Amino acid sequence: MDGEVELRVDGRRRRLRVDTRTTLLDALRDGVGAKAPKKGCDHGQCGACTVLLDGRRAITCLTFAVAHDGAEVTTAEGLAEGGRPHPVQEAFVERDALQCGFCTPGQVCSAIGVLDEVAAGHPSVVTDDLVGPVELTDDEIRERMSGNLCRCGAYVAIVDAVRDGAR
Template sequence: MDTEITLRVDGGTHPLTVDTRTTLLDALRERLRITSPKKGCDHGQCGACTVLLDGRRVNSCLVLAVTVDDAEVTTSDGLAEGDREHPLHRAFLDNDAFQCGYCTPGQVCSAAGVLAEARAGWPSTVTDDLTAADVDLTDDEIRDRMSGNLCRCAAYAHIVPAVAAVAEAEGVRR
């Protein structure tokens, strides 16, 4: 059943007619040719499709496009400012935090979400003191908070220090 929507993605505005069954991921990739979000499992289990929806990380494969025509979508592409990469992009390069790179845009968006959640003081399941005012993104914290992103090349040992480097620079890691 066709429905007219407007998607706002990475600063651009895109009027679209979509079948109501279209996910945000498919609308981005197949209709708008914005291909940094990747389709891995298509069931919310791998995180390759992670984007920021009004600044919050979500699995775009489980979001119907018709439900977000009033939201701002940011992909890994959109995190860059023009030609200047986002600090997370630079940290992933510096730490060699990928092999094939397929999961990387989702990892980067998820990490951006992790940093925002830590700045907001959100705890995780490995946080000892739930009432603590500040979050300290230890390696354990990063591992738990990034657990919604799988890397079949198993670059985890480099992803954790990449996220840690930016967390330290942003003051959410001691």
């Protein structure tokens, strides 16, 4: 059974005909040609497929494309503004927060989502003060980024890059 989906991917409107069982990840990679979200585990465990979906981070291998008709999708490819990389992307490069690079697009999108969550005051399981503003500690960053795995083990630099990206 096919369905038609319209997505705005990295600022461009895209209309796709997809099987109703097609994941958003497959629609992005195969239907749109987006290369940033990666198919890592295909079970929602590694975070390599993370994008910003209507402004919030989302794991695309666990959701169907037809459930997001009309959605705004931002991949790591669409983060640059005016030809200049997003500050979080710059921080990842400056901090050398990548090695093989496979997980990096998902890490960057997740980091931007983390910073937006913190700015909005959303607590996590390690947040001390559930009422006041959220302080972006290393523990806070590690907890919030825990859904994004790095096979190369660049975690220390990733935490530094997220902290730098907040500035």
